[in-house]
Amino acid sequence: MLKVLLTLLFTSAALYAGGGAISTAETPDLTMTWVxxxxxxxxxxxxxxxxAEEKYEIDKAKPALFIGTFMFILIAIYYALNGLDVGLLENEVNHLILEIAGIFFFLFVAMTYIESLIHMGVFDRLKYNLVTKGYTYRKLFWVTGFIAFFLSPIADNLTTALILATVLITIEKERKDFLVPGAINIVVAANAGGAWSPFGDITTLMAWTAGKGTFADFLFLLPASLIGYLATAFILSKFVPEEVPFFDAEKEKKPEMAEGAKVVMVLGIFTIATAVLSHQVLHLPAMWGMMFGLAVLKVYSYGLKKKYGSEHFNIFHSIAKIENNTLMFFFGILAAVGALYFIGWLALAAVVYDPSVLGPTWSNIGVGFLSAIVDNIPVMSAVLKANPTMGLDQWMLVTLTAGVGGSMISFGSAAGVGVMGKLHGIYTFGAHMKYAWTIVIGYFVSIAVWYLQYQMLGIGH
Known part of the structure; x- marks a missing residue:
């Protein structure tokens, strides 16, 4: 251990003395080494x-953060012991930090806006409006599904799924013939809706910030996402009863939105527009526009504080409610995948994209099934890190399959895991798998639409 520490100390001193020069040496392949x-x-x-976070009651951020940081520490020790160029490792880690930070702060601002809208009663009002319409269970199934599909591109799939799962359990607390198909419908709609917008899913955001397509390029995935979702929803709706749920209007009071809520909604749209302009026109990171939008929200919150008092709306309270475990999980899992890439494992995995093996189309279709088993974030990160040679059409396909494919198993996406938590004991792995075949049908319908649009008609290139 002393030898390791001394080696690390001297290599650090040598690097410092050399001014931390950027290394241009070729990264060694470490796949067949002990590290x-x-x-x-x-x-x-x-x-x-x-x-297995549900089984062990351990937050997924803890193991993700541990492996993400520990793996790079092991690599650094290996480099020090074998006298390898530590400049290569330093460059990789610095690049990885920059990559993660851009998406990290993007999500940070998006979550702050969502928490602000929750605090100001926007989603409570939405929930009340839905349950008081007198719709049948089947109509509510379709309404919540469409809201999830079109809210997810703006709010992100996890937040959308959590909000609408709360709506479901408010409408009905016991009937599984409504709750289970309704929950699956929300998860599928949120993931499908997130696939055609850079803001809708972390995987889509990663592909956009990595420069695999412009903002407009992702919008061309709307037909495939929507038609695939509709195929699944149509079949699922047949299992939902046509009865009208009981609602006691005397017990439920109409919630009022706080003063300034509508302005915050407008500022949220403005922030998204600023992020798009920053990335596409000004050639700044998308998070730069998001942080500017956060600054504008802070200024507005100051005005609300002066007018209505400090308890009316405090943006720091919204920031405090952000799901930091989600951000920590994101950091840890991307760092871990970055370590596998640096070692050389992902280069081996990328062989399947070679036309002589599977080729890009079948490999990208396989990514969807892998996303369902593993989770779409690390799978998409691995594909981006491996960076196989593909055209825009194939990058759009893998964005579609990683987003939509995560719905096939209940824990395959953040949306699914979130809804399992909200409908504990009702929406379970077993309950989901009973209807999983409907999602597989929708998945292949989405791919068929992609094939027709991109390969046969040439739309979206």
């Missing part, structure tokens, strides 16, 4: 605990 196998083993064990 290569150790990191692969650590990733597998860590990801097991991520997937």
């Amino acid at each position: 290569g196998f150790a990191c692969l083993f650590i990733f597998a064990i860590g990801y097991y605990f991520v997937a």
Whole structure:
């Protein structure tokens, strides 16, 4: 251990003395070394605990953050012991931090806006408006599904799914013939809606910020996302009863939105527009526009504080309610995938994209099924890191399959995991798998629409 510490100390001193010059040497392949196998083993064990968070009652951010940081520490020790160029490792980590930070702060601002709208009663009002319309269970199924599909591109799939799962449990607390298909419908709609917008899903956001397509390019995925969702929803709706749920108007009071809520909604749209302009026109990171939007919200919150008092709306209270575990999970899992890429494992995995093996189309279709089993964030991160040679049409396909494919198993996406938590004991793995075949049908319908649009008609290139 002393030898390791001394080696690290001297290599750091040498790097400092050299002014931290950027290394241009070729990164060595570490796959067949002890650190290569150790990191692969650590990733597998860590990801097991991520997937089994319900079983062990451990937040998924904890194992993700541990493996993400520990794997790079092991690599650094290996470099120090073997006298390798630590400048390569430093460059990789700095690049990874920059990559993660851009998406991290983007999500930070988006979550702040959502928490602000929740605090100001916007979603409570939406929930009340839905349950007082006198709709049948089947109509509510369709209404919540369409809201999820078109809210997800703006609010993100996890937040959308959580909000509408709360609406479901408010409407009905016991009838599984409504709650289970309704929950699946929300998860599928939120994931499908998130696939055609850079803001709708972390995987889509990652592909956009990585420069795999412009903002407008992702919008061309709308037909495939929508028609695939409708195919699943149509079949699922047949299992939902046509009865009208009981509602006691005397017990439920109409919630009022706080003063300034509508302005905050407008500022949210303005912030999204600023992010798009920053990335597409000004060539700044998308998060730069988002942070500017946060600054504008802070200024507006100051005005509300002066007018209505400090308890009316405090933006720091909204920031405090952000799901930091989601952000920590995101950091940890991307760092872990970055370590596997640096070692060389992802280059081996990318062989399947070679036309002589599977080729890009079948590989990208397989990504959807892998996303359902593993979770779409690390799978999409691995594809982006491996960076196989593909055209725009194939990058749009993998964005579609990673987003939509996560719906096939209940824990395959953040939306599914979130709804499982909201409808505990009702929306379970077993309940989901009973209807999983409907999602598989929708998945292949989405791919068929993509094929017709991109390969046969040439629309979207």
